[in-house]
Amino acid sequence: MKRGPVVIRARGDEGNFNSALSIRLDRNGKIEAQNFIALHSTPSAVGQISLLQAAEIVAPEAIGIIARILITGCRGGIGLDVACRLLKRGHSVYATVHRETSVDELRSVLTSFGENFVVDKLDVTEANDVNKVDDWDIDVLINNAAIGDSGPLAEIDPQRISAVFETNVFSALRLTQKVLPQMIAKGGGRIVFMGSMAGLIPMPFYAPYAMTKSTLECVASSLRTELKPFGIKVITINPGGYNTGFNQKNLAKKYEWMDVNGLYKDHMRYVRESEERLVKREVQDTQSIAKQVVKAVEARRPKRRYVAPKWEWIFLPLVRRFG
Numbered sequence: 001m002k003r004g005p006v007v008i009r010a011r012g013d014e015g016n017f018n019s020a021l022s023i024r025l026d027r028n029g030k031i032e033a034q035n036f037i038a039l040h041s042t043p044s045a046v047g048q049i050s051l052l053q054a055a056e057i058v059a060p061e062a063i064g065i066i067a068r069i070l071i072t073g074c075r076g077g078i079g080l081d082v083a084c085r086l087l088k089r090g091h092s093v094y095a096t097v098h099r100e101t102s103v104d105e106l107r108s109v110l111t112s113f114g115e116n117f118v119v120d121k122l123d124v125t126e127a128n129d130v131n132k133v134d135d136w137d138i139d140v141l142i143n144n145a146a147i148g149d150s151g152p153l154a155e156i157d158p159q160r161i162s163a164v165f166e167t168n169v170f171s172a173l174r175l176t177q178k179v180l181p182q183m184i185a186k187g188g189g190r191i192v193f194m195g196s197m198a199g200l201i202p203m204p205f206y207a208p209y210a211m212t213k214s215t216l217e218c219v220a221s222s223l224r225t226e227l228k229p230f231g232i233k234v235i236t237i238n239p240g241g242y243n244t245g246f247n248q249k250n251l252a253k254k255y256e257w258m259d260v261n262g263l264y265k266d267h268m269r270y271v272r273e274s275e276e277r278l279v280k281r282e283v284q285d286t287q288s289i290a291k292q293v294v295k296a297v298e299a300r301r302p303k304r305r306y307v308a309p310k311w312e313w314i315f316l317p318l319v320r321r322f323g
């Protein structure tokens with residue numbers, strides 16, 4: 001991660017000029033103005049003061065850290081929310097999507113949050129797409145892309161589990177390995193893995209997905225120690241249930257193949273009903289988890305793990321144990 005300078009645009013008293021202020025943090029974390037650059041006009045002293053005031057107001061905890069961030073799986077949901085927030089806070093974002101057909105739509109959404117972005121197709125399972133990162137300058141990688149599946153482990157075709165591992169674990173690891181050399185050369189960086197509370201607190205019939213998220217915990221934990229000598233921080237984000245459509249889609253997958261006369265024929269109604277209850281409790285918008293991802297990117301000393309919603313983190317183990 002590169003520290004400062006951060007560039008802030010502000011409107012001066014004399015009109016809408018386009019100027020830049022380079023800012024660094026001093027040793028006490030206080031803002032000190034280093035440089036003032038007028039890009040299109042000669043700023044007055046008033047203009048300089050306006051910019052300094054803006055620097056105090058705009059994201060004080062972010063001042064001093066401007067990062068180039070690669071996010072996978074940004075078509076919607078948590079990835080899109082995170083991309084928008086990071087852009088708003090002045091970072092540069094490589095916002096990537098699974099399919100070419102999503103590129104234009106994402107580009108038009110991000111345009112309203114600034115210009116510091118590149119939108120590209122990056123299917124994490126495609127070697128040609130993964131090779132694109134060689135041309136990008138990346139301080140932070142957010143491994144957000146994922147697929148899911150569900151069904152009883154006693155009956156599911158292991159190939160289905162393999163496919164989820166291929167996207168969620170092996171592809172995330174390959175992409176991580178691909179960006180690490182440039183982070184090591186720069187002397188630092190951050191790798192963020194989008195885990196899940198499901199990876200920490202297993203839930204019946206969702207193991208084909210949850211297993212991959214549990215494995216990411218192991219991946220992150222090992223990498224954290226292995227990458228410490230290179231100044232690279234490894235962080236996991238553990239969302240609870242968010243209404244992005246992800247869980248509904250993946251919990252439904254088992255009904256495509258489960259035999260109505262199979263092992264669980266007498267339990268299917270109960271399983272469906274408990275899943276419906278679970279999905280109803282999902283948080284309706286992604287802001288609480290997206291804010292945690294922003295903290296993971298910007299915190300000077302990031303925690304190993306960020307979770308949301310907090311109430312779910314506290315109560316879910318009890319619900320699972322006694323519910």
Ligand SMILES: NC(=O)c1ccc[n+]([C@@H]2O[C@H](COP(=O)([O-])OP(=O)(O)OC[C@H]3O[C@@H](n4cnc5c(N)ncnc54)[C@H](OP(=O)(O)O)[C@@H]3O)[C@@H](O)[C@H]2O)c1
Pocket residue numbers: 072073074075076077078079097098099102122123124125143144145146147167194195196197198238239240241242243244245246247
């Ligand atoms: N929503 C929740 O309750 C919840 C809870 C815990 C953890 N999470 C995690 O949060 C992350 C984001 O999920 P979300 O809820 O925001 O759902 P989402 O919008 O469906 O996000 C998943 C993204 O991954 C993309 N993707 C799938 N396969 C890919 C591939 N091979 N290459 C590149 N991108 C690929 C999807 O693209 P397409 O849709 O275009 O295929 C989609 O944009 C995931 O890691 C998920 O496991 C979500």
